[in-house]
Amino acid sequence: MAVLLKGEPVAAALRKKIRAEVSALARPPRLAILMAGESAASRRYVERKCDAAAEVGIGTELCALPAGAGRREILQLLNHWNEDDSIDGVLVQAPLPDRSLEDEVFGAVDPAKDVDGFHPHNVGLLALGQKDGLIPCTPKGILYLLEAYGIPIAGRRIVIIGRSRIVGLPLALLLQSRGLDGTVTLCHSRTAHLREIAREADLLISAVGSPNLVRAGWIREGATVVDVGQNFFSDPSSVGGRRLLGDVDFSVVAPHCGAITPVPGGVGPMTVASLLENVLLARQRGAAKSLQPSADA
Numbered sequence: 178m179a180v181l182l183k184g185e186p187v188a189a190a191l192r193k194k195i196r197a198e199v200s201a202l203a204r205p206p207r208l209a210i211l212m213a214g215e216s217a218a219s220r221r222y223v224e225r226k227c228d229a230a231a232e233v234g235i236g237t238e239l240c241a242l243p244a245g246a247g248r249r250e251i252l253q254l255l256n257h258w259n260e261d262d263s264i265d266g267v268l269v270q271a272p273l274p275d276r277s278l279e280d281e282v283f284g285a286v287d288p289a290k291d292v293d294g295f296h297p298h299n300v301g302l303l304a305l306g307q308k309d310g311l312i313p314c315t316p317k318g319i320l321y322l323l324e325a326y327g328i329p330i331a332g333r334r335i336v337i338i339g340r341s342r343i344v345g346l347p348l349a350l351l352l353q354s355r356g357l358d359g360t361v362t363l364c365h366s367r368t369a370h371l372r373e374i375a376r377e378a379d380l381l382i383s384a385v386g387s388p389n390l391v392r393a394g395w396i397r398e399g400a401t402v403v404d405v406g407q408n409f410f411s412d413p414s415s416v417g418g419r420r421l422l423g424d425v426d427f428s429v430v431a432p433h434c435g436a437i438t439p440v441p442g443g444v445g446p447m448t449v450a451s452l453l454e455n456v457l458l459a460r461q462r463g464a465a466k467s468l469q470p471s472a473d474a
């Protein structure tokens with residue numbers, strides 16, 4: 178039977194460590210969140226982040242802009258938070274109603290406060306294997322989860338399905354970096370022979386958003402499978418009237434795996450805990466910087 182890679186206990190241990198470090202700070206960290214539009218999913222994600230932040234002693238400031246909010250309004254708000262020394266981390270909840278604005282908006286966050294790790298500066302540091310930038314939360318959370326369960330990465334064949342800036346691309350950069358040393362294949366909607374490529378993986382990670390995309394014939398016997406997908410369906414018989422499915426057809430895939438993440442309860446809690454850690458890191462680095470003598474002193 179496959180080992181279940183449960184995220185909640187690993188995330189709880191990380192949150193405990195963060196809470197202890199936060200309580201030792203003279204001023205608790207503060208996270209500013211911009212949510213644009215009225216997506217119920219975005220609202221749920223934001224509420225979850227705010228609750229988790231409160232639990233470890235991180236303060237939050239939420240600004241919900243209407244879907245029609247323009248580029249100028251968004252950039253003005255980000256600029257305000259960038260300049261505000263009482264704000265340590267800035268997060269723009271994705272996706273924006275106008276996705277064509279995302280490059281400019283993510284690029285407008287101060288890289289030192291970019292707790293999602295989407296700014297080109299932080300992506301560039303990750304691409305160069307320099308780990309002192311802020312690393313995107315889901316890739317970071319997946320890495321912690323694999324480490325916690327002793328899943329090897331070095332020398333392993335890793336196949337990632339999905340190349341988004343949020344998950345697939347930064348995860349590929351991270352797992353192939355020197356020191357982690359995975360051999361990564363990054364797949365997407367134009368990849369030919371996806372099933373055959375997936376079958377070569379020691380570690381298969383799906384981050385697509387397509388329920389039951391990954392089926393039994395896609396898995397090498399004994400492989401580790403990480404399911405990042407979150408696909409919601411209305412289901413009156415479930416708590417809250419909706420059901421969450423991953424990208425992996427769990428019941429048929431799990432018997433062939435050495436280890437597999439559940440959905441829910443796998444990657445999701447790790448993403449949120451990693452966000453809290455990034456806010457703490459941003460706060461600690463900001464505090465250390467303010468103690469350094471200025472160049473013209």
Ligand code: NAP
Binds near residue numbers: 315408
């Ligand atoms: P996204 O920006 O829509 O990217 C999806 C990726 O999947 C794209 O690279 C796309 O290829 C690829 N793709 C689409 N259909 C495919 C197919 N049939 N075969 C192979 N590749 C295909 O999505 P995202 O933001 O990365 O999120 C992906 C999923 O992860 C969603 O379900 C999201 O809710 C979930 N998620 C979960 C967490 C968590 O904490 N658990 C965090 C973030 C996201 P192209 O690039 O060619 O379009």
